[in-house]
Amino acid sequence: MPDPLANLTEAQTAAVLHRGGPLLVVAGAGSGKTRVVTCRVAKLVLDGVPPWAILAITFTNKAANEMRERVAALTDAATLGQMRVSTFHSFCAWLLRRHAEEVGLTRDFSIYDEADQLSVVKSVMSEKGIDPASFKPGMIHSMISRAKNEMKGPEAYDEDAYDIYERTVARVYRGYQALLKVQNAVDFDDLLLKVVELFEKSGTTLEKYRKRFQHVLMDEYQDTNAAQYRIARALASGHRNICATGDPDQSIYSWRGADIRNILSFEEDFPGATVIKLEENFRSTGHILAAADMLIKNNTMRKERDLFTSKSGGEPVVVCALSDEQEEATYVAAEIARASGEGVPLRDIAVMYRVNALSRSLEEAMRAAGIAYNIVGSVEFYRRKEIKDILAYMKLMTNPLDDVSFGRIINVPARGIGLRTIERLKAFASLNSVPMVESALRVKKIKEIRPPAAAKVQRFTAIMQRLKKHVDGSAADAVRAVLEETNYLAFLDRDKSEEGLQRRENVGALVSAAFEFDQLDEEGGLRGFLEQVALVSDVDSWDDAEERVTLLTLHSAKGLEFRTAFIVGVEESLFPHVRSSETLAGLEEERRLAYVGITRAEEKLYLCYTHFRTQFGRTMRCAPSRFLAELDPSACEFRVSRTQRTPSRLATLDFDDDDDDPDDIEVSLELEDLDEPVIEYDEIGPDSPLDYSAFRAGVIVKHSRFGVGQILELSGSGSDIRARILFQRYGEKSLMLKYANLRKA
C-alpha cells in the first residue's frame, strides 16, 4: 500500500504529521492543500484514529467522494465508511435528521430548493398583499438569504431596516420562516443555522459530537460563512484538533455570504495555532503561474505571499482577440481539435466562462466540429419540470406538511382541478391550521367545493394514500410507484414533440439514478435519496473520466485542474462583471476569480475576448478586460484574428461535420501573432457607469415607450436603482434605471 507521506514536501509532511492543536495551512493555488487534507486523514487512520472520529469538510460532494476514494486507496481500513467526509450542507442535514425534534422539525423535514423557496416567498407575499411587481420575489428572496448567511434573524433585520424596501423584506422574512416551520421544511441556509441553533440549545448534543469528532478538517476554508465558522468552532472548541486549509486569494463566494475574515483571523480565533505555508506550485508551468501572480498582485486587500514552481516556463499564455462570440467559439473548437490531435485527451481540456449564458455559442461550435463535450451545471437535471414533479410526489410522501410540493402536483398530471378549487382548499387549510393534504382529505366537508370537483380531489388523495405504502421502501421503488400511480409516462406521451421525448428520457434517467442510489447506499431509501438530490451541486453530477471536453463556469472550476484550459469572454463588464465592479471589494473578488481560472491550467492556457458580443439579441461592442493588461506580458503571446472588428461569422472555416472521432477533427483558424500587445481601453465604453443622481423622487421624466411620468420613489443602490414612476398614460410602473433609459422632461 502506498505511503501517505511519499512524495510530499517538507512543509506538506509537517502539516500531515502535526498533532494536538489547531493547524492552518494557507497556500496559493496548486500547492497541494487538498492533497495535505487527504494524506492527513489517511495518516490519522493509519495511526489508529477510528474513522468515525474524523470529520472532513469539502466544498463539493464530488470533492468529498474523491477524498474518500483516495483515503481508501491509502489505508484499506474496513471501517472507513464511518468516516464523515462531506460538504457542510450534507453534514448538517445528516445531523439534523438525528436531532430534528430539538430544533422544531421532524425527522422527515423537507429541504427546499431554490424554486421551492421562491414559491414560499411568493405565497407569503400574496398572503400579506405585497405587490410582486414593485417588490420582485427573487430580489426579496436573495435579500432574505443574504441576511440568513449573516446570521441575522427577521427581528434583527427589521430593526436595522432603513427604508420601505427593507422593511418589506423583513415582513416577508418573518412570514417565510413561519411558513417553512409549518411545512416542516428548511432551506439551504437553515441547514446550517439550525445546527448552530442545535448546538446552542443543547450542550449535551454538542458535547456528544465534540467527543465523537476528535479530528475536524476543512478544505477551502476561505469560502466559509458565518454559520459554518460557528459550527466548526463549536465542534473544535474542546480538543482543538482543527485543521483548516485555504487560500485567501481564492475566496470567490462572498456573494453567498462567505467571509474571508474567517481564514484571516484563524490565528486569533484559535490561539496557539500552527500556521504552515506551502509555497511550491505543482500544477502549472512557469508562464501560467507568472501571469496569475502578477494579476493577483493588483489586489490591494491582500497579504503578499510567494509561490514558485520548479517546472519550466512552458508555453506562453495565449491572449486572443476575436471578432465575436461565434468566431471565439470556432477558434476554441479549432484549438481543441489541434490539441486533441497532438495527444491531449479531451477529458483534460476545459473551457471556462464567467456566466452560464456563454456556453451556448461554445456548444454550437463543439457540435459543428464534432467534439464531444459535457456542460457542468446550466440546466441542472434536478431542476427540470418533469423531474421536479415526480420528486414532489416523493417529498409529499415523506413529509405531508410540504404544501409547496402539494401545490406543485395537486393538478399534475392534469386531473381537472382548477384554480378555484385549489384556492378553496388553501382557505380551508389556513382557517383550520392544517396542511393542504389534510384539507384535501376533508374535501367533502368544504361546502364551497362542488361534488364533481371534490371527486377529482379525492382521486388525488387516493393516489397519495396508496403511495404512502412505499414511504419506507427504496428510492427506485418509490419512483416506480409514483410513475405507476400517476400515469406520468402516459401524460408525457401526449406530448409528441422533441421536448416531450427528452422529458421521457429524463424520467428514465431519474429511475436509473434512484436505482443506482439504492445500490450504493442500502440504508438510504427514499428519504436518503431525496436528501442527496436536494444537495447535489453542479459539479457533483459531472463525470470527469468521460472522454469529453468540459464546459463550466469559473465558479464551478474551483479546485479542479486541466492540462489545457480556455477562459472565454474576458471582456470589461462581462469579466469583471458589471454587477460586481462597482465596489473595490467586488472588483477584487472578480480578480480572484480570474486567478482561480488561470491557475486551473496545467500546461496551456488561452484567454479569449471579442470585440462584439450578441446578448439577448443585441450586439454590443466590448472592450478587453482590464485583467488582461494586468497579466505578466512576458508570459503571454498576443494574437488577433484577421476578421476582428467585423461582427460576422468567418465564412471560410471548413468543419468536418458529422464526425464523432476526435482523432480526425479538422478545424482550422489561423490567427496572426502580434509582437506588441494590443489591449487598448476605451475609457468611455458602452458600459461605463452612468450618473443617476439627477433622478430623484418628484422629478418628471420621459420614457421612450411610456412617455411622461413622475418618479414616486427610488430604491436600491449603485447601478441597481429602481424607480417607481407614475406615467400619465400608462399608470404606475417599476423600472430599473439602467434599463429604462429615462430622460429628464
Add this chain to the structure above:
DNA sequence: TAGGATACAATTTTT
C-alpha cells in the same frame, strides 16, 4: 378548466 397566444420584463456566480 386547459391551453394557446400575447405581453412583458430582465438578465452573475450556487449550496
Add this chain to the structure above:
DNA sequence: TTGTATCCTA
C-alpha cells in the same frame, strides 16, 4: 433571446 405572467378562447 428567454422565461414567465397574464389574458383569452374553446
